[in-house]
Amino acid sequence: MDYxxxxxxxxxxAAGWIACKKDKDPxxxxxxxxxxxxxxxxxxxxxxxxxxxxxxxxxxxSSDKTYSVLRSGWDLGxxxxxxxxxxxxxxxxxxAKVLNKFDLQSVTAxxxxxxxxxxxxxxxxxxxxxxxxxxxGDLNKTAIPAVSGxxxxxxxxxxxxxxxxxxxxxxxxKLRVLRNGNGYTIxxxxxxxATFKSMDIYKDPDYNFQFISFEKGLLNxxxxxxxxxxxxxxxxxxxxxxxxxxxxxxSDIIGVNYLAGVQAxxxxxADAATANAAYTAFNKDSLANNxxxxxxxxxxxxxxxxxxxxxxxxxxxxxxxxSNGNFYKLKSISMGAGNDGGTxxxxxxxxxxxx
Numbered sequence: 292m293d294y295x296x297x298x299x300x301x302x303x304x305a306a307g308w309i310a311c312k313k314d315k316d317p318x319x320x321x322x323x324x325x326x327x328x329x330x331x332x333x334x335x336x337x338x339x340x341x342x343x344x345x346x347x348x349x350x351x352x353s354s355d356k357t358y359s360v361l362r363s364g365w366d367l368g369x370x371x372x373x374x375x376x377x378x379x380x381x382x383x384x385x386x387a388k389v390l391n392k393f394d395l396q397s398v399t400a401x402x403x404x405x406x407x408x409x410x411x412x413x414x415x416x417x418x419x420x421x422x423x424x425x426x427x428g429d430l431n432k433t434a435i436p437a438v439s440g441x442x443x444x445x446x447x448x449x450x451x452x453x454x455x456x457x458x459x460x461x462x463x464x465k466l467r468v469l470r471n472g473n474g475y476t477i478x479x480x481x482x483x484x485a486t487f488k489s490m491d492i493y494k495d496p497d498y499n500f501q502f503i504s505f506e507k508g509l510l511n512x513x514x515x516x517x518x519x520x521x522x523x524x525x526x527x528x529x530x531x532x533x534x535x536x537x538x539x540x541x542s543d544i545i546g547v548n549y550l551a552g553v554q555a556x557x558x559x560x561a562d563a564a565t566a567n568a569a570y571t572a573f574n575k576d577s578l579a580n581n582x583x584x585x586x587x588x589x590x591x592x593x594x595x596x597x598x599x600x601x602x603x604x605x606x607x608x609x610x611x612x613x614s615n616g617n618f619y620k621l622k623s624i625s626m627g628a629g630n631d632g633g634t635x636x637x638x639x640x641x642x643x644x645x646x
Contacts, residue, residue, distance in 0.1 A: 321354070323353050323617060323644060324352065324353055324354055324355035324644065325643065325644050326352075326355075326619065326641070326642045326643030326644050327355050327640075327641060327642060328641050329624060329639055329640075329641055330350070330355065330357065330639065330640055330641070330642070331637055331638070331639050332348040332350070332357060332359075332523045332637065332638050332639075332640070333346065333348065333357070333359055333637055334346045334347075334348055334359070334523065334524075334636045334637060334638070335636045335637060336359075336361055339457050339636075340457070340635070340636070341627055341634065341635025341636025341637065342456075342542045342543075342597075342635055342636070343456040343457035343525065343542070344456070344524075344525060344542070344635075344636035345361055345362055345363065345456075345457070345458075346359040346360060346361060346362065346524075347359070347360050347361075347362055347382055347522055347523070347524035347525075348522065348523045348524070349513065349514055349519040349521070349522045350519065350520060350521050350522070350523070351514065351518050351519050351520060352520045352521075352611065352613055352617070352619045352621075352642060353520075353613060353615065353617055354518070358514050358519070360512050360513075362380070362382040362383055362455075362456065362458065362524065362525060363383055363458045363459075364504060364507075364510070364512070365380055365502045365503065365504050365510060365512045366380055366385070366450075366452055366464075366502075366503060366504055366505050367379065367380070367477070367502070367503050368380075368499075368500035368501070368502050368512070369474075369475050369492045369494075369500055369501045369502075369503070370430060370494075370499070370500055371494045371495055371496055371497075371498055371499060371500060371501060372430075372499075372550075374430065374437060375437055375438035375470055375475065376430045376433050376435075376437055376438070377433060377435045377438065377468050377475070378424055378430075378433055378435075378500065379423065379424050379433075379434055379435070379450070379453075380452070380453055381423070381424060381426075381526045381527050382455070382456075382524050382525055382526050383452060383453030383454070383455050383456075383458050384409065384410045384453040384454065384455025384456070384526075384527040384538075384540055385450065385451060385452050385453035386408035386409060386410075386419075386422035386423055386434070386450075386451050386453065387408065387422060387423075387434040387435055387448050387449065387450045387451070388406055388408060388422060388448065388449045389434070389435070389436060389446050389448055390402060390446055390447045390448070390449060391446065392446060392447045393443060393444075393445070393446055393447060393467075394447070395447055395465055395466075395467060395478055395479075395480055395487050396485060396487075397447075398447050398449070398465045398482070399482070399483070400482055400483060402449060402465075402482075403449060403463065403482060406449065406451075407451075408422050408449070408450075408451035408463075409451060409453075409454065410455060410527050410538050410539060410540050412539070412540060415530070415532070415537035415538055415539055416534075416537060417534065417535040417536060417537055419537065419538050420529075420536065420537070420538055421434070422434060422538075423527060423538050426527070426528050426529045426538065427586070427587055427588065428546075428549060428550075428587035430550075434448075435448055435468065438468050438469065438470050438475060439470070440470050442469050442470075445467050445468060445469055446467070447465055447466070447467055448465070448466050448467070448468075449463060449464075449465055449482070450463060450464045450465075450466060451463050452464065452505075455525060455526075455527060455540045456525040456540065456542070462481055462482070463481075463482050464479055464480070464481065464482070464505060465479065465480055465481075465482055465487075466478060466479040466480075467479075471491055471492075471493075472493075473493070473494050474491065474492055474493035474494050475491070475492040475493075476489055476490070476491050476492070477489065477490050477492065477503070479505060490503060490508060490509070492509065497515050497516065497517075498513060498515060498516055499513055499516045499548075499550045499551065500512070500513065516548065516550065516551040516614070517551060517614050517615070519548055520547070520548055520553050520611060520613050520614075520619075521545055521546065521547055521548065521553070521555075521590065521611065521621075522545070522546045522548070523543065523544075523545050523638060524544060524545075524546065525540065525541070525542050525543075525544070526540070526541060526544050526546070527539070527540050527541075528540075528541050528544060528588065528591070528592070541592050542597070543592065543595050543597075543626055543638065544588070544591055544592045545588075545590040545591060545592075545594060546587050546588060546590075546591075547586065547587055547588070547589055547590060547611070548614065549585060549586060549587045551614040552614045553611065553612065553613055553614055554583035554584055554585055554586075554589070554611070554612045555583055555584070555586075555589040555590055555609050555610065555611045555612070556581055556582065556583045556584060556589065556609065556610045557589065557590065557593060557607060557609055558581065558607060558608055558609070558610065559606060559607040560606050560607065561606070562605075562606055563605035563606055565606075566605060566606045566607055566608060566622075567605075569608070570608045570620060570622050573608075573610075573620050573645065574645060574646065575618070575645055575646055577645075578610070578618060578645065581610050583610055583611070583612045583618075589609075590609055593607075594607065594609070594623050595623065595626045595628065595638075596628070596629075597628050599629075600628050600629040601628070601629045601631070602625065602626050602627065602628040602629035602630065602631030602633065603623040603624060603625050603626045603628075603631045603633065603638070604623065605623075605631075607622075608620055608621060608622035608623075609621045609622070610645070611642075617644065618644075618645040619642050619643065619644055619645060620642060620643055620645055621640055621641075621642040622640065622641050622642070623638065623639075623640050624638075624639040624640055624641055625638065625639050626638040626639075
């Protein structure tokens, strides 16, 4: 009996010690970044020209961290939301044609006759827009149709993986995408191949998309959707040369993580001195007259100018609201065009927490 009492006493004291220890363990809270007076984006992947920087660079304002990924390193993104959508790699200028065929083996080289599925930098045409995802990021307007729950309704797609910004030409792909429970199955092959490969992709709500490479399979591209705010990259977007909107490739374009609720606003001033003073003075009281707006390209290419070769535009800065409701101000320092003193492909910015 004494043995039992002693054992129970020891267990009681041990439980009390563990409870006290738990009470005293510190709760680690990572503070918000106050900003950075000079943060560099390393877009250069190798020996390429800065105007064709091989990397996309993501920035998380609240942690003051950047993350680089090869533009040529992925092929398709599979949406993790409620809908079943597949995006093309706009950073490689990938394009796709939907066929009125539903059997991969029935598609041959004859189905590619007359197709270029590429951006023309010298003679872009409005009719080419149909081969690209909606350039503003509307997931209801992807080049690949919404994936039907009825397998036989999902057509064959011909994909040019893209050669935008100096990416080497790669063999075209024929593919079909099917639903697989709460995920996808992709069937794919070279245009001349008689057999195809398959890959399963399952949704992960922590990310906007699941990404694949035809060579490497499943892979990470974007960070967790709450861990990035903007991305600097090369991308197909739109331009107007007088005959309507056309697809056109842009260097040094900045996208906003709009699918995670990040919003932004551009503030333009009379000159650099006025903009610098306004940036310094901008605080939480200034937000009342500065409503941020939704959109993928609310920053876009307006932060810099290559024609004329001004480089980083010193007369403006941007207000950004992240997915957690924190507000930051962001201003470019240099981007390596004109006389702004920077290095092309390695732009520099400063930003600060608005408080």
